[in-house]
Amino acid sequence: LADAWNHTPTKWYPLPVAVGALLLIVLQYRRTRRSEKEVQLDENGLEVVKLKGPWQKAYDAFGLSISKTYCFTLHFSMCIDSYFQVHVFGAFPLKRLSYVWGYLNSLELPVWFRPYGFKLYSWIFGCNLNEIDPPDLAHYASLGEFFYRKLKPGARPVADTVLVSPADGRVLHFGVIRDGRVEQIKGATYSLDALLGVERHGSPPPASIEFQARDQAEVLDRDFADINGIQYSLQDLLGTPCPPSGSAEGGVGSPTQELPMPMPTKHGEQTDASVSPDAPLQDVVAHEAGVAAEMGVRPFLDRAQGRPAGSVKPGHSLFFAVIYLAPGDYHRFHSPAAWVVEKRRHFVGDLFSVSPWMVDKLADVFVLNERVALLGRWKYGFFGMVPVGATNVGSIKINFDQALRTNVDRRRRPPVGTFEEAVYTSASPVLRGQPLSKAQEMGGFCLG
């Protein structure tokens, strides 16, 4: 090899313009094919999310038992195909790397070293040390602690728009969701159902946790709620309920009324629900999920309006926005609006990088990665927020959910592709979930 490397003559020659044009045509054709790819469904009619590419058969047959060394070598010799990169990166022990990274960054640093080390880190990644709280760098025992730093009160003024940024970062993409698919990059989409999960008709979720969420809200009377000192009218917080057929009022705005909740049937007729509006939320959710599955719609449920929220209100649309947090950014996230979180779904997945470069190269990265989908409602209907983990920040914390454990040891992980669900049952009979005010701190990403 050394002899061949040293003595084989290298001959350079220009490629004809036609070859370049042909290459561009092939790349464009492949991109178009990828965006129009056939959706594979499982026995329940749900989309199957799996790795794709020329190495799929070998990967299916051998899984991660394929020699990692072999893949590693191939990566450097054949790193020309985004599909191929999925398999190569999938073969890397990213979870293990994340554990090790987290452990290393939890080690306590010498006090004398902390200011120098954190200043170097801040210089490299562009952290603003003037806004951190506490400002004394020696106070942070480890890099992990510095990474999860707080900001001084008032460092982030809150705009008066209905939707504000939940985090410091870069807006990767935003737009309208069409046909239940979210655009990851131009021309490439992923399934909304795969991102947020759907209840399996006829079978319970893989694991269900019910607990009393920390009650941060107090319903002052029938019309107002106080969330962390901010008063919201219930209509502003949850929206205006559509009155059930045959009645003038109903829904969340008038919780004391015992009105049957109308449920749409397969034929579009209205019929009384078999569960009471005051039944435990999980009973209603299970019932409505069944109805929604029967109707063939996504069961994002809007209890207040007695209809599946997958079918949005007339005149409404589903929107999405993706915000990327760079390593130097403040890594806690806040509520982007006044809303009520009804449930969370923890998807255990891989921990691929979610850098803009990787998002451009790796299809379905947001669906493959470990993530926590927080689902609920706001004044306009359905609202969901999904923090997605990455290799360096595999741990996701939710302040009001002490039971949540992300990036756990492999032996205790649920099967890939399933999710663990928790229903937030607030003490409030009206809000029925975890209420959040705009810009309220919700949690964050931790190193490793």
Add this chain to the structure above:
Amino acid sequence: STIVLVFEAPQDFEFVVKTGQKIKVGERLGDV
């Protein structure tokens, strides 16, 4: 790390940011 927002809103909802724009907590993202 990344945060994905998915929400229902009136069709006249408008994002007030640009792709690639840097943004901070609490800054305007969209409005009706």
